[in-house]
Amino acid sequence: MAGIAGLVTALKPLLSLERGDISLSDLLQKHYQELSAEEMSRILRKLEKQSNEDYGVASNINDTKAREGVQFAYALSLSKCVGCRRCAHACLAENNQSRESEDDIEMSYIRVLELDKGSINVEESDQYYDGEVPKKDKYYMPVQCHQCQDSPCTKACPVEATWMEPDGVVVVDYNWCIGCRYCMAACPYDARRFNWKKPSLPPESVNPNQNYLSNRIRPQGVVEKCTFCLHRTREGKYPACLEVCPTGARVFGNLLDPDSEINYILKNKRVYILKEDAGTTPKFYYFFD
Amino acid sequence: MSHIRQYFQFLVKIWCLSWEGSWRFYLWMGFLSLISLIGVHAWAEQLVEGLQTTGMTNQVSWGAYIANFTFLVGVAAAAVMLVIPAYVYKIESMHEVVLFGELMAIAVITMCLLFVTVDLGRPDRFLHLMPPFGRMNWPISMLSWDVIVLNGYLILNLHICGYLLYMKYLGRTPSKKFYIPFVFVAIFWAISIHTVTAFLYVGLAGRPFWNHPIVAPRFLASAFAAGPALLILTFQIIRRVTGFWIGNEPLQLLRRITTIALLISLFLLGCELFVEFYSGTYHSVSAKYLWFGLHGHDRLVPWIWTALGLNVFALCVLISPGANRLWLLDAACIALIVGIWIEKGMGLIVPGFIPTPLGQIVEYQPSWNETFICLGIWAFGILMYSWMLHVAIPIMNGELKAGPNEAIPENP
Structure with a gap:
């Protein structure tokens, strides 16, 4: 008897799990790739309702599919980047990550490194630099998901909750991820973030234009990452980080289009691949002007 | 039908025996239960608040749970250091104690599975790991291999211990074909659980500290030192x-x-x-x-x-x-x-x-909450092992056996 009473007392915190935090239909939801169109639309409406209740913002959640004949790739000019971190902030404004304050960019998908001129050694880099940029003797390297062709994160995932879409973007089904964080250990670019708690973001910071596989507000306990803003790029827009860049250091485009700017850069510029020795074949390139 | 009844009687006797003991036994088990419950409470807290209750961060995304898990997989694997002398070299004195090692493997593997479970952000989605309902990324993900080998090792040891103890209880000679093949499979399996656990880390090219061929051999060597040391004390x-x-x-x-x-x-x-x-x-x-x-x-x-x-x-x-x-x-x-x-x-x-x-x-x-969960799992593992010894030793000593009217003749 004492044992049962003890167990009940021990489990008491579970009572504060709000109703609907974990529902039976959530537990029985199928993997993204197995959902029919009707099931998906029912789930999207439910997610919209839930996010309205939780965050007080009416959002519009879609499931935009990849276009045919598209392989997205990104290039960034190390000669032009000045380290202003506007991309990291724009990422946060676009993708509904959790934050403690307005300038808390820990959950941003972009980390901007400050490096000493004279070498490209990220292990000696500084992410906490402040003051006026660019500094003399320094240069800057924003790092985000490299959407690797041979992605170690998707290999690591024990439940196929993360995979590469037909347009080359590595995505996460936030409703399938079990939160083991093995993909985070596997990533050579520190590109993944974990929701250590239910995301906190004020209503005025919520971006209501959302997608199931990208920027919808994530549940607690799952991994998230950069999706090249697929909710924008699949509709022909540029990623938020590119739009905000004041120096034009960022180039985004379709690898399969021979006339695209990204192909011009890959063919004509001096291109550097970060951690090429890890063998992951990124689709994110650095170049020099 | 009578076999089922007989087995059921066996379980009932074990259940009754579980509650028989001196005040020292009750004090010990009560103490372990208390620590386990503190752990359960801390886990309930973590389930509600999320893993922010731990000391882990985006930068250090695995901590004490996975560290304890890794150590314990080694302890579980080290049971073979009793099994090999007993079954391969047929050393009589080891044969008498080999069961204690196998029972320890059961308790320790259970602890390993608990440590992995508390590390999950969404333990409610554990079904996603199970083939008919979920989509296990096998054979690509090393973590899917680990889930398979750990559960397999647990089942192997449950079968071997359960079968031998039940036969002893019935007073019958165990039939070799029902356990010897499993014992030899378990020897290789034990090596595999620790190798696969090492490969979890070794396979990650982005982490040079782990991406080292020597990690698996080091794992086995340190496990075969720490495991037997624990058995000496036990x-x-x-x-x-x-x-x-x-x-x-x-x-x-x-x-x-x-x-x-x-x-x-x-x-x-x-x-x-x-x-x-x-x-x-x-x-x-x-x-x-x-x-x-x-x-x-x-x-x-x-x-x-x-x-x-x-x-x-x-x-x-x-x-x-x-x-x-x-x-x-x-x-x-x-x-x-x-x-x-x-x-x-x-x-x-x-x-x-x-x-x-x-x-x-x-x-x-x-964090403290994380530490309490770890202590709770350790206490639960020790509780489980104490209980298994409490019921297994009377069977091995012959104190708990089937009554003459219950036992079914060996060749009916």
């Missing part, structure tokens, strides 16, 4: 507390195994340190952080040097005639277990994340 507790007498021969054999395994483990450690520090490439930053600290961050330095000191102390005792004295042998075993626990837990998992692949240094310290 056997002495069993013979002191219960009515089951264990002679000194198994202890001495285990001591030899521990000594050799520890020698190999330290040699492999030396090989690793040579590669890390002689060539001194940028890939050795994590090792630098672990052993000497990096840019003023040195939280793990005292731990790893303590671990090395404990292991060297244990080795000095074990190879000297001093270890013939039991108290000195015990001291060496305790030092060794603690040393390996630090080296393989915190000393292997945490530096893999420091610095991050982008050079960021964020140190890790487990």
Whole structure:
């Protein structure tokens, strides 16, 4: 008897799990790739309702599919980047990550490194630099998901909750991820973030234009990452980080289009691949002007 | 039908026996239950609040749970250090005690599974790992391999122990074909659980500290030192507390195994340190952080040097005639277990994340809630092992057996 009473007392915190935090239909939801169109639309409406209740913002959640004949790739000019971190902030404004304050960019998908001129050694880099940029003797390297062709994160995932879409973007089904964080250990670019708690973001910071596989507000306990803003790029827009860049250091485009700017850069510029020795074949390139 | 009834009677007797014991037994089990419940409470807290209740961060995304898990997989695998002498070399004195090792493997694997479960952000979605409902990424993900081999090892040991104890209870000679093949499969399986667990880390090219072929051999060597050391201590507790007498021969054999395994483990450690520090490439930053600290961050330095000191102390005792004295042998075993626990837990998992692949240094310290969950799982594992011994020893001693009217003749 004492044992049962003890167990009940021990489990008491579970009572504060709000109703609907974990529902039976959530537990029985199928993997993204197995959902029919009707099931998906029912789930999207439910997610919209839930996010309205939780965050007080009416959002519009879609499931935009990849276009045919598209392989997205990104290039960034190390000669032009000045380290202003506007991309990291724009990422946060676009993708509904959790934050403690307005300038808390820990959950941003972009980390901007400050490096000493004279070498490209990220292990000696500084992410906490402040003051006026660019500094003399320094240069800057924003790092985000490299959407690797041979992605170690998707290999690591024990439940196929993360995979590469037909347009080359590595995505996460936030409703399938079990939160083991093995993909985070596997990533050579520190590109993944974990929701250590239910995301906190004020209503005025919520971006209501959302997608199931990208920027919808994530549940607690799952991994998230950069999706090249697929909710924008699949509709022909540029990623938020590119739009905000004041120096034009960022180039985004379709690898399969021979006339695209990204192909011009890959063919004509001096291109550097970060951690090429890890063998992951990124689709994110650095170049020099 | 009567077989089922008979088995049911067996379970009922075990259930009744579980509640029979001296006040000391009740005090012990009550104490362990209390610590386990504190752990359950902390886990409930974590389920509601999320893993923010731990000391983990985006930078150090695995901590005490996975560290304990890694250490314990080794302890579970080390049961083969009893099984091999008993079944391959047919050493009689080991045959009498081999079951204690296998029972320990059951308790320890259960702890491993619990440590993985509490590490999950969404344990409610565990069905996603199970083939008919979920989508297990097998054979690509090493974690899917680990889930398979750990559960397989648990089932193998449950079958072997359950079958042998039930036959003993019935007073029948166990039929070799029902357990010997499983025993030999379990030998290879034990090696595989620890190898696969090592491959979890070794397979990650983005983490040079782990991406090292020597990690798996080091895992096995340190496991085969720490596991038998734990058994040496356990056997002495069993013979002191219960009515089951264990002679000194198994202890001495285990001591030899521990000594050799520890020698190999330290040699492999030396090989690793040579590669890390002689060539001194940028890939050795994590090792630098672990052993000497990096840019003023040195939280793990005292731990790893303590671990090395404990292991060297244990080795000095074990190879000297001093270890013939039991108290000195015990001291060496305790030092060794603690040393390996630090080296393989915190000393292997945490530096893999420091610095991050982008050079960021964020140190890790487990939170109180996280620590309570760890203690709770340890207490639960010890509780489970104590209970298994409490019911298994009377069966092995012949005190608990089927009554004459219950037993079905061997060849009806």
